Amino acid sequence: MKPNKIVVIGGSAAGAKAAAKARRLDEFAEITLIQKAPDLSMASCGYPYYVGGVFNDRNLLLCTPTGVTRNPVFFDKAKAIKALVETEVLAIDRKEKQVVCRDLKTGSEQIIQYDKLVISTGAKPNMPPIPGIRLDGITTLLTMADTDYLRRICDEKKIKQAVVIGGGLIGVETCEALQLSGVKVTVVEALDQVLTFLDWDLAKLVENHMRSKGAQVLTSKGVKEFIGKGGKLAGVKLADDTVIDCELAVMAIGVRPNSSIAIAAGLETGKFGGIAVNQYMQTSDPDIYAAGDCVEIPSRISGEPVFAPMGDLANLEGRVAGENAAKGNSATFPGTFHTGICKIFDFSAGSTGLSIKAAERMGLTDYQTVVNASPDKPGFMGAKLLVSKMLVSTTDQRLLGYQCVGTGDVSKQIATAAMAILGKLTVEDLVNADLPYAPPFSLAIDHFIASAHIMQNKLKGRMTGISATAVWEKIQRGEHPYFLDGRSPDEYEEMHLGIGEHLIPLGALRSRLTELPADENAEIICFCKISLRGYEAETILRAYGYTNVQVMEGGIMAWPYPRKK
């Protein structure tokens, strides 16, 4: 039997994984990995941490856990894979089943035959034609070359100010990296929030944290021009004509599929420009698979194809593409629940499934949400804050989405929620979930379960919630609900909103009911630090006949606006 000739274009996450998986399934396949960059199998999600000095050994981005660099020699010896680096694929000839590629060092071209081809050409940065965008001092953070450039800048310590254009995952990670290196960073985001996988209110908590670390965050600000001085970047002019002086700008306004070679070969693409693939990661040509940031995959929420350039998905897709290229279509890839997470200084922010924003975009209305703020573990174990938003269907009470931000253990919250969504779990399932508990790890009732409890209270009509945003809008409209802050005077003295609230500690509420509005239909909004006491206040007031009582969800800890104190 003639060996199966497998060619993989692209040797970062998806491509390297596909090649390795194919090898494990077919020792005698002829596998060639063609990579335009000089490096292979780079840990590209780690770039910001090398730039920021979290570690200093560049090779750690390129080596196996035991320290062996994943270079062509490694691929040859350990995997029997022929890896061609600094080699660009010029064209795919589907009729002849061959690729034409050029060695970028020598310029020589060669033709490589394939039986099965895997395309994993990744993504390329969005670089809009803003005047001055070619100035020296403007970069992205997507390649090892970018990484080396930014790391050198951080090490040299000559640059004082930088602007990061875009507040997505890479934008906020780059902000952290530069700020930790002593560069003063301004993040400029055209939308009204950073991290669009979060709803606005949770994103604002992230922005507030970034500011507390010294970064400037500007939202709803477009960039009009990059200002140069002698060919070098000197400032960024915003749409409102204000100028931010800076010597460095990092473009991080997202990426798009690098699918041009696939398009040139006549393969089908989707509405985001990504290569269209079926559940086998197979393109419109049955002999060609594609995986990673160059493809579109199904959203497991909407069922529609989406562009989801995430490192974990690229690896999983590559594994499927590699298996099917080696063995015929046997493995399937079902798509994404839009799970994401990032670290921003001492904060983490993650999301899985639907946000309110995404639900609105889909035109959904049959859902309920709840915001929960609470510590991740007991105070005596060094509790840290979690603020989360849970979204469930009111039709069948299934969990549809969960977001979480804070200094606490966000990662576990999102993993828990991602599994719950995958398992089609309902609120009833979640309220009595059996999660691991010991004080070093969580509260006796984990934050996630507590969120489900609050959701259940809302769904059963035991609690009427109102979001901080809705409260703020009431205030902006000149409305004057009766605000009841149920904390102690000491707590109030330390921190308070200053929205005209009345301080009645929960423990005194039953004996001070006469201080409340005489009208039983008056609008009363209760809260406390996290709104547990706020909820208890609501139950008391309802029992005493008040008909229009709400709890401001998440209390002061989830309040994204300025506080008086």
Next chain:
Amino acid sequence: MKPNKIVVIGGSAAGAKAAAKARRLDEFAEITLIQKAPDLSMASCGYPYYVGGVFNDRNLLLCTPTGVTRNPVFFDKAKAIKALVETEVLAIDRKEKQVVCRDLKTGSEQIIQYDKLVISTGAKPNMPPIPGIRLDGITTLLTMADTDYLRRICDEKKIKQAVVIGGGLIGVETCEALQLSGVKVTVVEALDQVLTFLDWDLAKLVENHMRSKGAQVLTSKGVKEFIGKGGKLAGVKLADDTVIDCELAVMAIGVRPNSSIAIAAGLETGKFGGIAVNQYMQTSDPDIYAAGDCVEIPSRISGEPVFAPMGDLANLEGRVAGENAAKGNSATFPGTFHTGICKIFDFSAGSTGLSIKAAERMGLTDYQTVVNASPDKPGFMGAKLLVSKMLVSTTDQRLLGYQCVGTGDVSKQIATAAMAILGKLTVEDLVNADLPYAPPFSLAIDHFIASAHIMQNKLKGRMTGISATAVWEKIQRGEHPYFLDGRSPDEYEEMHLGIGEHLIPLGALRSRLTELPADENAEIICFCKISLRGYEAETILRAYGYTNVQVMEGGIMAWPYPRKK
């Protein structure tokens, strides 16, 4: 309408939660909480951390997150709950629907009527009639009084040596607490391992870690006698007559339901002596509910009632009992998946669902397991080790159990698995799960997903695994498989098993096949540090015709026996 009279016996986790939940659902109920101990709503799972000096403010065990002590005044003011502390319930009179209780300070008795009663009397320690068990210096770690006693001992720094009898959750947590306080600790466990929620092989990794921290761990050792000197403990004599000198012994050989008052009242109990309850946490008397460590609840794995004295379950059960006592039977509690976790020095150990041991006890045979050892995140982010065991049904490929130990993020692993089990997820679901990924939190392919990948490889016949235990038994039987260590010479030099293994680095394997046994049916066992290269070696050898090749799962990192180096 007459107010609902709710009486709750026991004011720790389940009782306090039941009373608070009942109050939120019925502002006008008359709720009385009767507590024998002087404190209320104690964070009893935190006792070892106070003993060990993780924190020094005792009140943190007793206060709300905002620092208010949960004493009778707090319960009165904030919850309108009458809390009677240092008050013992002498009897339940079901016919008259009243309880008789006695104030332990004054000796005065009173009778309290109830419409609904909640029993949450907790558990009591197993204290076998070992000679000398009444000696001064022998305690448990189950009450605030125990905690104060042990903390004083740690603070005084007079005691040099302690023995902890029992290597369960409380035993290992107590070991850590005392050892961190400078006391030299020996843990004596009658069974052949600590932490019986783990299988033997993973438990041995925990024991090895405990030893590396200076604690002595003796398994399969019974205690014959406590030796006294002048009425004070001076040593522990084991069944084999060896004596361990010590001035302190902590009994931690488990607890049993404190159900005597319920039994005296004629309520049904189960085979573990716990109060029998239905899904509403309702006892055999419809007006009496029970919750917490005094009850038996269903195992969601076997369907059988079990005794599961865990703080998180107590809270959830209390919530259900409180709701149903207040509102009639509306909330249900489905039982436990046996999820547990604990911290032991820098290690964590957790489990959910079935272990092999539990599966064997149930007589199951249609399951497959896999051991996975891998870092929890990239090396450049400070990777820490996870060693896990996944157990799935071979009938329908559903996840049935997951155990994990190591210095890495065990808590997230167990939470993820617990949700996967609750969602009835299969291996096919797990291999492409969409978990949160960024380098500070996990590998691109999370350890949990990687475990599912290995499991899938085994189920598809692509990998044949053998456990470290089975390898060890082969060696003990005098068998001589060909052991292939696929690591580099440097790695071998640093650490190796010394079981007669042949070092052939994976990268050299294809060119050194002649060094392998000539007989294609020879038994070959491959491994490496974590057995990823071991697996790749297996695929190569199979391709070259070897028919009897196995991978030692988890590699050297999961090897629980002594290493040569």
